[in-house]
Each structure stands twice: as C-alpha cells, then as structure tokens.
Amino acid sequence: MAAGVNRKISAASARAHTRKSKQKTSFQLPSGLFKKISLIFFVGFLAWGYKATRPPPPKTCGSPDGPPVTASRIKLTDGRFLAYKEYGVSKETAKYKMVFVHGFDCCRHDAVIATTLSPDIVEGLGVYIVSFDRPGYGESDPNPNGTVKSLALDIEDLADHLGLGSRFYVVGFSTGGQLIWTCLKYIPHRLAGATLIAPVVNYWWPSFPSNLSKEAFYQQFPQDQWTLRVAHYVPWLTYWWNTQKWFPASSIVAQSSAVLSRQDLELMPKRPSRKEYEAQVRQQGEYESLHRDYNIAFGTWEFDPMHLKNPFPHNEGSVHLWHGDEDGIVPVTLQRYIAQQLPWIHYHELPGAGHMFPFADGMSDAIIKALLIGESSLP
Numbered sequence: 001m002a003a004g005v006n007r008k009i010s011a012a013s014a015r016a017h018t019r020k021s022k023q024k025t026s027f028q029l030p031s032g033l034f035k036k037i038s039l040i041f042f043v044g045f046l047a048w049g050y051k052a053t054r055p056p057p058p059k060t061c062g063s064p065d066g067p068p069v070t071a072s073r074i075k076l077t078d079g080r081f082l083a084y085k086e087y088g089v090s091k092e093t094a095k096y097k098m099v100f101v102h103g104f105d106c107c108r109h110d111a112v113i114a115t116t117l118s119p120d121i122v123e124g125l126g127v128y129i130v131s132f133d134r135p136g137y138g139e140s141d142p143n144p145n146g147t148v149k150s151l152a153l154d155i156e157d158l159a160d161h162l163g164l165g166s167r168f169y170v171v172g173f174s175t176g177g178q179l180i181w182t183c184l185k186y187i188p189h190r191l192a193g194a195t196l197i198a199p200v201v202n203y204w205w206p207s208f209p210s211n212l213s214k215e216a217f218y219q220q221f222p223q224d225q226w227t228l229r230v231a232h233y234v235p236w237l238t239y240w241w242n243t244q245k246w247f248p249a250s251s252i253v254a255q256s257s258a259v260l261s262r263q264d265l266e267l268m269p270k271r272p273s274r275k276e277y278e279a280q281v282r283q284q285g286e287y288e289s290l291h292r293d294y295n296i297a298f299g300t301w302e303f304d305p306m307h308l309k310n311p312f313p314h315n316e317g318s319v320h321l322w323h324g325d326e327d328g329i330v331p332v333t334l335q336r337y338i339a340q341q342l343p344w345i346h347y348h349e350l351p352g353a354g355h356m357f358p359f360a361d362g363m364s365d366a367i368i369k370a371l372l373i374g375e376s377s378l379p
Contacts, residue, residue, distance in 0.1 A: 060142065061083075083133040085111070089123065097169065099169070101171070102132075103172075107138035107281045108131045108132050111131035113171055117365060118365050136284055151182055169192050171194070177197050178202070180199065184305075185303050188311035193320075196320070203232075205301065208334065208337065216333055231298040235294075238294055261354030263356070321335065325350065326352055329355045330355065
C-alpha cells in the first residue's frame with residue numbers, strides 16, 4: 001500500500017484561503033436588485049421634493065371647505081369674486097372717487113388713507129374711497145393666472161361695477177403702491193390722478209443702474225435677499241422657500257420689527273388694531289396671498305416703469321410719490337432715481353420718516369390734499 005504524502009501549506013496560502021472563505025460566506029445583494037433599490041430611493045426623493053414645492057390648494061371663500069363670505073363682493077369678467085369695503089361719503093354725492101390698493105399681508109380693512117383721513121377732508125371735499133382685497137387676500141378669490149397687468153384690469157372692473165365714472169383716482173401703499181405703476185401703464189385713460197405711498201421697487205427693473213440696484217439690494221437682511229432671489233429667478237420654489245425650516249426666510253412674512261425704523265416703531269401704537277380681522281388676511285392660503293405677491297412684485301415685469309409717459313400731459317391730473325428717507329424696507333435711493341427719470345412725478349421725500357409714515361398725525365390729509373387740490377401742506 002502506498003504511503004500518504006505530507007504537504008506543507010505556507011502562511012500566505014493559508015491567509016489567501018481564509019480570505020476566499022470569508023468572501024464566499026459574506027452576504028451580497030445582486031447588482032440588479034441594488035440598482036432597483038437605488039432607483040426607488042431616487043424616485044422617492046424626487047416625489048418628496050415635488051410635493052414640498054407644491055403649494056396646497058387654496059381655501060376659497062364660499063367653497064365647501066373654505067371660509068365664509070362676509071364682505072360685499074363683485075363678480076369680475078373672468079368669473080372671480082372681488083371683495084371690497086367703502087369709506088367716506090356716498091359715491092352718489094362724492095366729488096372725488098378713489099380706489100385704494102392695500103399693501104403686503106393686508107386686506108380691505110387696512111386702508112390707511114381712508115381710516116386716518118380727517119372728517120373735515122372727507123366731508124369738506126366730498127371724498128369717496130373704496131378699498132378691496134387683492135386676489136388671494138381676505139375674501140377675494142385667488143387668481144392663478146395673475147400678472148403685473150391683471151390687477152389694473154381688476155381695478156377697472158371694480159370701478160365699472162360700482163359706477164365710479166369714466167375717471168377715478170388710485171392710491172396705493174407699499175406693495176399696493178408699486179401696483180399703481182400698472183394702472184399708469186394699462187389704464188391711464190381711466191385715471192383722474194394717482195398717488196404711490198412708499199411703493200415697493202423691483203430691483204430687476206432694467207433702467208436701474210446695476211451699481212445702484214445692487215447697493216440697495218444688499219441693504220436688505222440676508223434672508224430677505226434670498227427670498228427676493230427665489231421669487232425672481234425660481235418662482236416655482238417660492239412656496240417651499242417660505243415654508244422650509246432649514247434656513248430663515250422672509251423677515252417681512254415673519255413680521256419682524258427689525259426692519260422698522262425708529263419712527264416706524266413710534267408709530268406702531270397709532271396703527272388701528274387688527275385683531276378683529278387679522279385672521280382673514282391669509283385665510284385662503286399663504287401661497288395665494290403672500291407668495292404670489294412676491295412672485296409678481298419681484299418677477300420679470302412686462303414693462304419698465306421708468307419708460308412710462310406722462311398720463312396727464314395737459315395737467316388735467318397729477319401723479320405723486322411719497323417716501324421716507326429712513327425707510328428700511330424700500331431704499332430711498334431707488335425712489336430718488338425713479339423721480340429723476342420721470343420729471344412729471346411730484347416727488348415728496350420726508351426727512352426722518354420710515355415705511356409707516358402714513359400713520360403719522362395729519363399725514364393722510366396732506367397726501368390727499370396734494371392729490372385732489374394740489375395743496376402742499378405737511379403736518
């Protein structure tokens with residue numbers, strides 16, 4: 001019988017054998033299954049991202065799940081409803097008929113000119129003022145097709161429904177003041193006069209020198225700069241940006257007092273209480289009110305306000321722009337430039353005033369007298 005052969009195994013061979021054994025016993029996903037799992041995670045991430053950027057449907061007033069209708073409303077030509085509130089003398093006896101356009105995060109009740117105007121001016125001059133909820137605010141239906149132009153047409157429609165005549169005055173404050181430019185562009189033939197009070201500016205209007213607009217832009221808080229960039233460059237992300245929790249969003253939406261000037265803080269107690277109606281302002285959804293406001297105010301405009309022609313070449317009316325030189329929300333340097341480019345604008349700059357100067361005693365009287373009778377008298 002043949003004898004057995006003794007073979008020696010080297011240490012290197014032993015280690016190699018051990019590694020092969022471990023590799024054979026470790027668990028591995030089939031490459032096809034790994035790709036499928038990766039694809040599922042990627043699709044899930046995209047679905048989450050898409051859902052996060054999509055605003056919820058509006059809670060339209062009068063709908064089964066929406067807030068109740070409590071205001072007077074008209075039905076616009078496109079079928080939407082517009083809520084409004086009337087102030088002053090009756091329109092049947094009024095000598096001057098006026099449409100007021102409210103600002104950001106406000107509604108028809110926030111008609112500063114109407115609520116602070118002295119009775120002597122209202123009765124003595126015969127002033128009628130109608131304030132309305134801009135689309136998506138208060139009890140006015142949202143406008144998913146809203147543009148820079150559409151609000152001017154809404155105002156014209158409102159004036160026709162209420163019988164304000166062939167010509168009427170328009171006055172706007174803050175974001176509402178900015179929208180008066182659209183009236184001067186699209187319905188100048190319907191205007192008897194116009195006033196822009198601390199109007200918001202769009203930093204991307206082409207006529208602004210780049211160094212001037214950049215300097216003004218960087219005066220804003222960093223989180224506000226990013227909010228404006230999103231609204232201008234990627235408006236479909238506006239809802240997500242203002243609702244995400246990773247980075248601070250708009251200080252204006254958060255109603256931070258840090259943006260207010262010294263005078264603004266002093267005037268805040270003079271502002272009428274909003275407790276009774278504040279919940280109505282955003283009740284149809286923040287996207288439909290606040291976020292759409294950002295997209296329109298800071299998006300790409302269909303025209304440049306600094307290219308507008310004088311709507312009153314024969315002095316049959318006038319256009320006024322009022323601004324405080326300590327406004328922390330809208331830099332005064334840009335208003336000065338606009339006034340230089342449009343010499344037909346009656347520019348009123350108020351030393352030491354912030355964004356809330358219309359609430360100062362006697363300010364509304366001065367603004368309205370300048371517009372209606374050309375009288376210049378500061379309080």
